[in-house]
Amino acid sequence: MKTTKIYExxxxxxxxxxxxxxxxxxxxxxxxxxxTANRCLLLDPGGAELFAPMMAAVLHHAPVDQxxxxxxxxxxxxxxxxxxxxDQALTNAKLHAPAIWEGFLRHYSCESIEYVAIPDNxxxxxxxxxxxxxIPAHYLHSSGNFHIYDPQAKILMSGDVGGAIEGPDxxxxxxxxxxxxxxxxxxxxxxxxxxxxxxxxxxxxxNLDIDILAPQHGxxxxxxxxxxxxxxxxxxxxxxxx
Amino acid sequence: MTNQxxxxxxxxxxxxxxxSAVMVVAKEISLAAANAKAIAFRAGDKAKGFQPITDFIxxxxxxxxxxxxNINIYALVLYRLTVDEYQKxxxxxxFELAAKMAxxxxxxxxxxxxxxxxxxxxQDCQRQFKRDVSQLLGQLEAVMHHARAARVIAANSRIEASxxxxxLQSLQAVAESVDKAAHTIHDNxxxxxxxxxxxxxx
Ligand SMILES: [Fe+2]
Ligand SMILES: [Fe+2]
Numbered sequence: 528m529k530t531t532k533i534y535e536x537x538x539x540x541x542x543x544x545x546x547x548x549x550x551x552x553x554x555x556x557x558x559x560x561x562x563t564a565n566r567c568l569l570l571d572p573g574g575a576e577l578f579a580p581m582m583a584a585v586l587h588h589a590p591v592d593q594x595x596x597x598x599x600x601x602x603x604x605x606x607x608x609x610x611x612x613x614d615q616a617l618t619n620a621k622l623h624a625p626a627i628w629e630g631f632l633r634h635y636s637c638e639s640i641e642y643v644a645i646p647d648n649x650x651x652x653x654x655x656x657x658x659x660x661x662i663p664a665h666y667l668h669s670s671g672n673f674h675i676y677d678p679q680a681k682i683l684m685s686g687d688v689g690g691a692i693e694g695p696d697x698x699x700x701x702x703x704x705x706x707x708x709x710x711x712x713x714x715x716x717x718x719x720x721x722x723x724x725x726x727x728x729x730x731x732x733x734n735l736d737i738d739i740l741a742p743q744h745g746x747x748x749x750x751x752x753x754x755x756x757x758x759x760x761x762x763x764x765x766x767x768x769x
Numbered sequence: 770m771t772n773q774x775x776x777x778x779x780x781x782x783x784x785x786x787x788x789s790a791v792m793v794v795a796k797e798i799s800l801a802a803a804n805a806k807a808i809a810f811r812a813g814d815k816a817k818g819f820q821p822i823t824d825f826i827x828x829x830x831x832x833x834x835x836x837x838x839n840i841n842i843y844a845l846v847l848y849r850l851t852v853d854e855y856q857k858x859x860x861x862x863x864f865e866l867a868a869k870m871a872x873x874x875x876x877x878x879x880x881x882x883x884x885x886x887x888x889x890x891x892q893d894c895q896r897q898f899k900r901d902v903s904q905l906l907g908q909l910e911a912v913m914h915h916a917r918a919a920r921v922i923a924a925n926s927r928i929e930a931s932x933x934x935x936x937l938q939s940l941q942a943v944a945e946s947v948d949k950a951a952h953t954i955h956d957n958x959x960x961x962x963x964x965x966x967x968x969x970x971x
Contacts, residue, residue: 579863582880583870590879615860616883636856 528584531699533739533747534680538563538657542741543584545695550576555693556605557743559684561677562588563655568596569613570675570684571606571743578609582616591616596652597640599624600686601669602631606743611636623652623661625671645673662731664688666724681738688728689756690714691745701746704755710745712763719765729761774855777898780964781851784844784905787957791912792837794950794957798919799830801950805926805943812936818929819940826922826947833915833954840908847901854894861887902968909965912958919951 528547534540544557558581559570567589573581585594594617599607602625610622614636624632626644633642649661652675660676667688675684691710701707719725740748740756748756806823809816864887868880923944930940 579866579870582864582867583874586867586871586874586876586880588876590876591883592879611856612860612863615857615887616864 528580529699530584530587533741534677534682536680538654538680539588540677540680540682540741541588542699542747543581544699545697546577546580547695548580549695554605555695555744557699557741557745557747559741560585560588561654561657561659563657565593566595566654567593568598568652568654568659569594570598571600571686572597572609572613573607574605575608575612578612581609592619595620596654597622597624598652598673598675599628599632600664600674600684600743601625601672602628603669603687606686607632608635610640614638614640625669625673627671628669647671649673662735664728666719666721667728668718668720676735676737678736681736682741683732683735683737683739684741684743686743687718688715688760689740689742689745689748690718691742693745697746699747701748701752704748704752704759707746708759711759714744715760715763716765716767722765725760725763725765729757733757770855771858774851774858777851777854777968780968781844781848783964784847784961785841787961788837788841788844791954791957792834794953795830795833795837798947798950799827799834801943801946802827802830805940808936808939808943812933812940816929816933816936816940819926819933822922822926822929826919826926829915829919829922833912836908836912836915840905840912843901843905843908847898847905850894850898850901854891854898857887857891857894861891899968902965906962906965906969909958909962913955913962916951916955916958919954920948923948923951 528543529545531542532539533542539562541560541562542557543560545555549555553574553576556573558573561568567585597613597620599622610632617640621641621643622637623643623645626646629642629644645661647663649663651661652659657679660678662674662676664672664674664686666672672686674686691707691714693710737753738749740753802823805819805826809819809823864880864884868877868884871877871880926944926947927941930937930944933940
């Protein structure tokens with residue numbers, strides 16, 4: 528598992544991805560960890576087959592008992608089908624996930640982990656002195672969907688928005704936006720269902736000060752590429768399968 | 770899924786299917802008993818010896834049905850336990866793998882507790898499964914016992930039937946069907962026992 532530190536301040540953001548042991552037939556995902564002095568939050572911790580490499584990677588940064596929080600942007604298996612395993616490994620943890628998916632996500636088994644249901648209008652996750660904002664992103668692509676914004680690190684973890692399918696050796700940041708567009712077009716047109724939802728989300732996100740846009744698949748966007756992405760996404764027609 | 774887990778799932782599933790067949794046959798016996806009672810009633814004195822036998826067959830069929838109903842509940846518990854054990858085994862293996870992959874990580878040691886805990890709860894499941902299998906085998910033994918008794922009764926019925934004059938044939942048919950049914954029950958239950966016996970508490 529490739530590890531990249533993307534923010535280092537009073538706390539840290541670490542990106543995990545490009546797992547070389549991943550079976551070829553499952554989609555590659557990026558996992559993010561927010562690390563404070565004594566706690567650790569895993570954002571979209573990944574599929575069941577990713578559990579062991581992900582746990583091993585986290586152990587380079589935190590002991591098991593300091594993994595206190597998980598966040599699932601939505602209910603997809605590539606996001607959170609590892610839940611049943613985290614549930615058996617962690618004794619004192621919370622899962623922050625969309626309220627409307629609670630009954631569904633519990634199929635993965637969530638007994639020792641406390642399910643913190645996020646209402647439709649979002650909220651915050653407090654990790655010691657760090658306060659993260661939960662930004663609604665419904666219908667992008669899931670009907671109950673959230674992103675995480677860290678105003679201090681200026682990072683927006685954007686779930687499937689900004690995603691692309693990449694090879695195992697792809698760099699973790701977009702280097703040439705124009706060239707990257709082709710890898711994202713079908714992804715957004717086919718998986719994102721609603722132009723209206725897209726418009727509302729872009730409006731909301733344009734008000735945030737973002738250095739890094741960090742999607743769950745493909746590459747992260749930094750600096751001017753964040754604005755380029757928002758402009759490109761704004762102009763794109765989505766929901767093409769009907 | 771390992772072969773051992775697979776065969777455990779199959780063994781537990783086979784109990785339910787074998788037992789549903791036993792249930793059908795036990796109901797047949799109960800029907801045969803009612804039938805025999807009617808014939809014996811009509812035969813009057815000629816089938817005097819047959820009447821208590823029909824009651825006995827009926828009783829036996831009822832008890833078998835009751836036993837099998839109980840065993841089915843047990844089999845469901847055993848199925849849940851198998852699922853549980855499977856999940857715990859998967860977790861244990863993944864935890865061990867994570868610990869191995871994290872060998873050089875500064876916090877690798879913190880994985881020891883989840884690994885130990887997962888191993889213990891997996892072993893708990895295995896022990897519980899063995900205990901429950903032993904109990905189930907005991908209950909299956911009771912059904913076999915009933916089936917054997919039914920065969921003895923069927924043999925007696927044949928003798929009684931031979932004194933029943935013109936009712937001989939119909940009463941003999943009753944004895945025949947009880948015997949056949951008991952035989953089927955015996956075989957099915959035997960198969961269940963063989964499938965389960967490897968998991969018994971030694
Ligand atoms: Fe998704
Ligand atoms: Fe995804």
